[in-house]
Amino acid sequence: MKKPALILAALIGLYSLQIAPALAVQPDEMLSNPKLEARARAIGKQLRCLVCQNESIDDSDADLAHDLRLLVRQRLLAGDTDAQVKQYLVDRYGDYVLLKPPFNADTLVLWLGPAGFFLLAVGGAVLFYRGRRAGGGEAAPVLSEDESKRAKALLDTDGEGDKA
Amino acid sequence: MRRIAFLPVVLFVVLAGFFGYRLLLIQRGDSPSFIPSVMVNKPAPDFQLPPVFAGTPGFSSAAFKGRVTLVNFFASWCIPCRSEHALLSGLKGQGFQLVGVDYKDKPEAVKAWLAREGNPYDVLVADENGQTGINFGVYGVPESYLIDKQGRIRFKQTGPFTPEAIEKDLLPKVAELNK
Numbered sequence: 001m002k003k004p005a006l007i008l009a010a011l012i013g014l015y016s017l018q019i020a021p022a023l024a025v026q027p028d029e030m031l032s033n034p035k036l037e038a039r040a041r042a043i044g045k046q047l048r049c050l051v052c053q054n055e056s057i058d059d060s061d062a063d064l065a066h067d068l069r070l071l072v073r074q075r076l077l078a079g080d081t082d083a084q085v086k087q088y089l090v091d092r093y094g095d096y097v098l099l100k101p102p103f104n105a106d107t108l109v110l111w112l113g114p115a116g117f118f119l120l121a122v123g124g125a126v127l128f129y130r131g132r133r134a135g136g137g138e139a140a141p142v143l144s145e146d147e148s149k150r151a152k153a154l155l156d157t158d159g160e161g162d163k164a
Numbered sequence: 165m166r167r168i169a170f171l172p173v174v175l176f177v178v179l180a181g182f183f184g185y186r187l188l189l190i191q192r193g194d195s196p197s198f199i200p201s202v203m204v205n206k207p208a209p210d211f212q213l214p215p216v217f218a219g220t221p222g223f224s225s226a227a228f229k230g231r232v233t234l235v236n237f238f239a240s241w242c243i244p245c246r247s248e249h250a251l252l253s254g255l256k257g258q259g260f261q262l263v264g265v266d267y268k269d270k271p272e273a274v275k276a277w278l279a280r281e282g283n284p285y286d287v288l289v290a291d292e293n294g295q296t297g298i299n300f301g302v303y304g305v306p307e308s309y310l311i312d313k314q315g316r317i318r319f320k321q322t323g324p325f326t327p328e329a330i331e332k333d334l335l336p337k338v339a340e341l342n343k
Contacts, residue, residue: 092202092299096199
């Protein structure tokens with residue numbers, strides 16, 4: 001009984017590797033021109049569904065996503081470039097409609113923040129280790145003969161040193 | 165070197181402060197899913213919509229000229245619109261025309277709904293495919309746009325109006341635009 005179950009689990013595992021995220025694009029939305037449809041798909045993947053907010057309009061089943069997919073195709077048929085289609089939506093919904101935020105004054109912290117933190121961390125680490133190496137010689141205390149004798153005596157008393 | 169040792173603590177405090185501030189905003193009712201509108205202070209988009217009730221006038225963006233207008237996107241299938249609806253009925257004679265845009269709705273459904281709940285709108289038009297909604301930047305109903313006498317959007321209410329929002333945001337803005 002165990003073996004078939006294992007095989008089944010393995011098969012399910014293998015199969016799930018092949019499953020692409022389900023597309024919400026409906027057949028009746030698609031354009032007959034495969035080149036335009038491919039462009040519409042590429043654009044749709046970059047646009048945020050404003051209702052679900054973490055899905056692209058190509059992945060979302062929301063009504064608004066459906067309307068936006070139609071709009072993208074409508075703009076493409078009207079002869080817009082990809083950039084113009086995206087700008088059309090940015091003009092109405094703001095940069096938020098783009099899943100990849102553009103680099104501008106509002107997103108400076110977003111784009112440069114991680115690099116800034118990395119530099120801070122590296123800088124901190126460099127200063128820390130340099131300080132330790134430079135200060136290491138004088139910081140490590142050297143015991144006098146008397147002190148080392150006492151230390152040895154303390155260690156020899158098997159942990160009862162604090163009483164001595 | 166001693167000072168460097170405090171750097172992680174400082175970073176932690178800065179980050180914790182930032183996250184705490186955002187949490188506080190949410191607690192105050194500032195929804196994280198709220199998207200600020202880029203349409204405010206821009207001219208309202210051009211549109212021309214047919215009336216819901218045959219025989220009544222439709223509405224086009226040209227009719228913004230000379231009057232302060234509140235454009236209210238709503239739908240009979242929208243639950244939050246219900247709570248807002250009663251408040252809208254109390255806004256007659258407050259210095260603006262109230263244009264209702266029935267967003268992606270069936271005409272029979274909205275007629276039945278208005279017969280039950282009352283019709284607060286001066287003009288009622290239908291945006292059946294949601295195209296005008298997209299041009300306004302609507303991403304959920306209800307949403308309302310206050311438009312000045314020159315046809316420029318001056319204020320947006322995302323989500324239903326509350327009595328506080330009407331008192332604190334809408335009416336002062338209307339008074340300002342009517343000056």
